[in-house]
Amino acid sequence: MSENLIQKTVEFVKDKLHGAEAGHDWFHIERVWKLSKKIAQTENCNAVVVELGALLHDIADPKFHDGDEELALNISRQFLENENVSEEIIAQVLLIIKNISFKNRSEVSEIPSIELQIVQDADRLDAIGAIGIARTFNFGGFKNNLMYHPDIPPVLDQSKEEYKKSTGTTINHFYEKLLLLKELMNTETGRKMAEERHLFMLSFLEQFYKEWNAV
Ligand code: ADP
Ligand code: NI
Numbered sequence: 001m002s003e004n005l006i007q008k009t010v011e012f013v014k015d016k017l018h019g020a021e022a023g024h025d026w027f028h029i030e031r032v033w034k035l036s037k038k039i040a041q042t043e044n045c046n047a048v049v050v051e052l053g054a055l056l057h058d059i060a061d062p063k064f065h066d067g068d069e070e071l072a073l074n075i076s077r078q079f080l081e082n083e084n085v086s087e088e089i090i091a092q093v094l095l096i097i098k099n100i101s102f103k104n105r106s107e108v109s110e111i112p113s114i115e116l117q118i119v120q121d122a123d124r125l126d127a128i129g130a131i132g133i134a135r136t137f138n139f140g141g142f143k144n145n146l147m148y149h150p151d152i153p154p155v156l157d158q159s160k161e162e163y164k165k166s167t168g169t170t171i172n173h174f175y176e177k178l179l180l181l182k183e184l185m186n187t188e189t190g191r192k193m194a195e196e197r198h199l200f201m202l203s204f205l206e207q208f209y210k211e212w213n214a215v
Contacts, residue, residue, distance in 0.1 A: 005048075005083055009055045012079055016059055021142050023135035024058055028126060032057065035122035035193075042189045049089060049115040052080070053096030057119060063164065072097050096120075102127075102177060103163050105184070112186070121190030124181045129197025132178055133204055140170030147171060148212065174205060 017026045036054040040047055056079075060072040073094050080090045096116045100123055112120075126132065140147065146169045154175035155168065168176065182198040185191040 005085065006051055006055070008083060009052060009079070013055050013059060016075075021064070021139065023138045023142075024061055024064070028135070029055060029058060031126050031131065032119065032122045035125050036119050039118045039121055039187055039189045043114055043118060043187060045114045045118060046089075046092065049092045049096070049113075050118050052085075052089070052093045053100075053115055053119045054122060056093060057097055057100050057123060059097070067164070069098075102181075103160050117186035118190075121185050121187050121194075124185065125190060125193055125197065128178050128181050128194060129200050132197065133201060136173055136178065137170055140173070145170055148208070150212075171205070171208070174201060 013029055014026045017024075017029065020026070033051065033054040036050050037047075040050045056072070056076045058072075059075050060068070062069045062071070065071050076094060076097055077090060080093065085093075092113060092115060095110060095113060096119050099110060099112065099116055100120050102124075127135065137147070145167065146152075148169050148171040152169055152172065154172040155162065155166070156176065158166065158176060163176070166173075166176070178201060179198070182191075182194045185194050
């Protein structure tokens, strides 16, 4: 395992994500990496696994690769093997990449490691609050979805397939995912940070409806 493994991973990820949608680009990874390091300080964990997991977690998001759920695992394994990372570390990093996603949350079969829980909290924090709002509208625009439609209600308890196919509005995504995340936080530090971001989304929605209705 080379001394500057983390730096090499940063370069690899930056290069791979060149031109990615703004909500899933290098800066999303950088924020998740920083949040992961912050949460890791308050937990008993393997810091290298946390950093590698954070850096590689969106290396090939299935929703931008025809639903291919193996690609990110293959790309990551190949990169880590090339860097002579031990099989033990590789397995822990791949477990993070495989199980981090919100839409797969009902089918996680492996026991979540503390490292997975940390990176998952960091990824969820970046999905809520001001950044979360910005990312969500960016993604909705990228998909050409409506911002809001008063007659299209959110669909709660969507199956994974329904969630992926969703052509709902961006405002509905708040009810289908973003507002649910606070309750799903794994760590104490993550939970505390989610609180403020959650409240900010609630006040955003209140203001949004007010302006929509010309109040
Ligand atoms: P995960 O990668 O954790 O499974 P998603 O792919 O559902 O999570 O979403 C990642 C981010 O992409 C969301 O937090 C949100 O910002 C954006 N996003 C995903 N689906 C939608 C949608 N239908 N409308 C608006 N934004 C979305
Ligand atoms: Ni992510």
